[in-house]
Amino acid sequence: MNRIPPAFPAHAPLRIAINGYGRIGRCVLRALHELGLNDLIEVVAINEPSDLATMAYLSQFDSTHGIFPGTVQAGEACLRVNGREIAVTHETRPEAVDWAAMGIDLLLECSGRYGSRAQFQRFIDAxxxxxxxxxxxxxxxxxxxxxxxxxxxxxxxxxxxxxxNASCTTNASIPVLAALDQEYGVRHVFLTTLHSVMNDQPLIDGYHHNDLRRTRSAMQSIVPVATGLAQGVERLLPQLRGKVQAKAIRVPILNVSAIDLMLQLTCDVSAAQLNTTLHELSVRSPGLVGYSNHPHASIDFNHNPNSVVIDGSQTRTNGDGFANLFLWFDNEWGFANRMLDATQAWAAKFHPAAQAVAD
Known part of the structure; x- marks a missing residue:
């Protein structure tokens, strides 16, 4: 771990920057304003290769989440959001940005382009x-x-x-699996994610990916893709190591995803018992875990800030500890809200103003 520089004064907001201003980056900025956190967390800079006019336009008008509840304008090397200026750079390499000069406390890396320690370290070294x-x-x-x-x-x-901040699917599945393992014990888990389309898929067949399935039109097919969800679950719940399998399927909708969760518990349990346990989990976890028995379709969860909403109407059991659950989650908005939650939780460890809020 690297040495952490001195924190900012107690009355200063947490200063953050965003690297990569795509679906998650824009949702993070929007959530910050919709939640009224912009006096506690200040976005001082965004690094995004796209041009300012397009950045401003896509911030203001969003096909998935609607029109921004405020104003967004392109300024001189900045975005002006509700009258506040955010410096903008357009670099493609971490080393090309003078992060130190920005005086930030934390960078949110939302480009999805980096995965290894050496790649992440490039930002720290810069x-x-x-x-x-x-x-x-x-x-x-x-x-x-x-x-x-x-x-x-x-x-x-x-x-x-x-x-x-893990993944949207990990944030959706871990709270449920942790609660069930604690209450009943889990022998085996199989998760099938039904995920909305993503930018690594083409609208029509094209040379978009080395996975041949992802060269096919996103809006015309259900497309199986690779997933690391099983490994992600086992990292967070090591007691389930060797017990988890997962697969992912992209479905032709813009947003909101689901997990079809098959599991074998260590004891027999009825659907009613499971739903009671899951409802109690939602009561203990407001704003993070939801529960509903209504006859839902995916659109009902667009712009839903929960990490997961358990659909109690779809709970099934079949003896020998076998159970089947259905979980909904907004893979963009819920995850962006968790990015801000994680930002505040981490900041409470090093930033005086965030510590005061946590206390």
Whole structure:
């Protein structure tokens, strides 16, 4: 871990920057304003290769989450969001940005382009004091800690330099699996993620990926893709190591995903008992875990800030401890909200103003 520089004064907001202003980067900025956190957390800089006019336009008008509830304008080398200026650079390499000159406390790496320790270290070596990554590291050793907010955020070390916010699917599945393992014991897990389309898929067949399935039109097919979800679950819940399998399927919708969760518990349990346990989990975890028995479709969860919403109407059991659950999650908005939660949880360890809020 790297030495952490002195924190900012107690009355200063946490100063953050965003590297990569795509779906997650823009949702993080928007969530900051929708939650009214912009006086506690200040975005002082964004690094994004795209041009300012396009950045401003896509911030203001969003096909998935609607029109920004405020104003976004392109200024002179800056975005002006609700009257506040955010410096903008357009570099493609971490070393090309003078992170130290920005005086930031934390960088949110939202480009998805980096996965190894050596790649993350490039930001640190370029003057960034701390890095919160919007995806898992390639291995557990690539980051100092992985946060799944609501499960282990209090354990993040104050002197960590590189922290992962895991993945949207990990944030959706871990709270449920942890609760069921504690209550009943888990023997085996099989997760199938039904994930909305992503930018690594083409609208029509094209040369987009070395995975041949991802060369096919995203809006015309259901497309199986590789996933590291099983490894992500086992990193966070090591007691389940060797017990977890997962696969992922992309489905032709813009947003909101689901997990079809098959598991074998160590004891027989009825669907009603499972739903009681899961409902109690939602009561203990407001804003993170939701529960509903309504006859839902995916669109019902667009712009939902929870990490996961358990669909109790789909809970099934079949004897010998076998159970089937169905979990909904907004893979963009829920995850962006967790990025901000993780930011505050980590900042409470090193930043006086954040510590005061936590206390």
């Amino acid at each position: 003057g960034c004091p701390r890095l919160l990554v919007s995806h898992p590291g390639e291995s557990a050793e690539d980051v100092d800690y992985t946060i799944v907010y609501g499960v282990n955020q209090n354990g993040v070390p104050a002197d960590a330099a590189i922290v992962s």
